[in-house]
Amino acid sequence: MTIASQTSDLFKPVQLGAIQLQNRIAMAPLTRSRAQAGDVPSELAPEYYAQRAGAGLIIAEATQISPQGKGYAWTPGIYNEAQVAGWKKVTDAVHAKGGHIFLQLWHVGRISHPDLQPGNALPVAPSAVTPQGNAFTETGFKPFVEPRALELSELPGIIEQYKTAAQLAIKAGFDGVEIHGANGYLLDQFLRDKTNRRTDAYGGSIENRARLLLEVVEAVTSVIPSERVGIRLSPISPANDIADSDPKALFSYVVEQLNRFKLVYLHVVEGATGGPRQVEHGFDLQVLRDLFKGFYIANNGYDLPLATKAREGNLADIVAFGRPWIANPDLVERLKHNADLASFNPDTLYGGGAAGYTDYPALNLA
Ligand SMILES: Cc1cc2nc3c(=O)[nH]c(=O)nc-3n(C[C@H](O)[C@H](O)[C@H](O)COP(=O)(O)O)c2cc1C
Secondary structure (H helix, E strand, C coil): CCCHHHCCHHHCCEEECCEEECCCEEECCCCCCCCEHHHECCCCHHHHHHHCCCCCEEEEEEEECCHHHCCECCCCECCCHHHHHHHHHHHHHHHHCCCCEEEEEECCCCCCCHHHCHHHCCCEECCCCCCCCEEEECCEEEECCCCEECCHHHHHHHHHHHHHHHHHHHHCCCCEEEEECCCCCHHHHHHCCCCCCCCCCCCCCHHHHCHHHHHHHHHHHHHCCHHHEEEEECCCCCCCCCCCCCHHHHHHHHHHHHHHHCCCEEEEECCCCCCCCCCCCCCCCHHHHHHCCCEEEEECCCCHHHHHHHHHCCCCCEEEECCHHHHCCCHHHHHHCCCCCCCCCHHHCCCCCCCCCCCCCCCCCC
16 A cells, blocks of 8 residues: 655645645535525534644635525525624634534525525626526526626625625634635626626726625734735636636736735635536646745645646645545544545435434544
């Protein structure tokens, strides 16, 4: 048996801003739709995340910054004290196991449904462009509707919600936050010209389309230290019916501008989220790694050989695994020992209780 730790620094500690990670393997954010009433994290979430505390860094599931930011049934929030109390149990449980955990801050924009919105309102977006596909509501899948274009006067309020959510995340004991700029949600909808048809200061040129994301980053780093703030982007992913006519120019600009804020990491979904790493009209994402001054976290389709290669070639500072964490709570140990990985049950991914959540066993590798 090859012990991978002999040939790579994936399993060695590394300093990420203010915190020392046990290794260079992260848990990518994974929505599991098990929150309680009031969008408070599940009673089982402390156990679920503690089981996975062997990750160098856990990035907790996408968490809405406001009721309007919600787009799926049973996702947790971070905008009130009950949610802070629920999350505090999670961060305490992870810290007790020696792990570290960031929270992913989320506003879904148009990827929602009136059933999930306060007062059954229309979801909001940069422009009234209907996404293809279905929303996951408490009563099943329903086709997306045409969203309402946000008024210019509403944007400062949304920026303020990101700021408050970041403060509440720190209050809940998180080591930091990840701003969700990926996968076709609100900030990504503003970035891309397929979804942003605005004619004001937040639409048109690349500079204008990047404005909201950069203002959110500025607001969040004005209230918590930038060494506790990362961002996730998915520059060539079509997730949630998103596209741009020139992603290389767009994301090169965004990443150059991000350097002003000294964020601790840039987390890139390489390729189509959960799909091919190479996509049509894609570009070499190493351009972004080279431009960015902080840590680069790579994600999408990694396994042990690819992760080892990424470190040996210095293509990434940290590698995030998503799906493999679901059925392998001891993923780092399994990778270290080159052990077999369990596969997850797709029927228990979203919603429900302990089944398919906290009942995947760790291997006895001692
Ligand atoms: C069940 C599930 C839930 C996910 N939830 C999120 C999420 O909340 N936030 C996010 O940015 N990405 C989310 N993703 C995408 C993953 O973080 C990751 O980018 C993707 O699974 C590719 O990585 P992998 O090949 O290692 O699984 C989710 C993916 C899956 C399968």
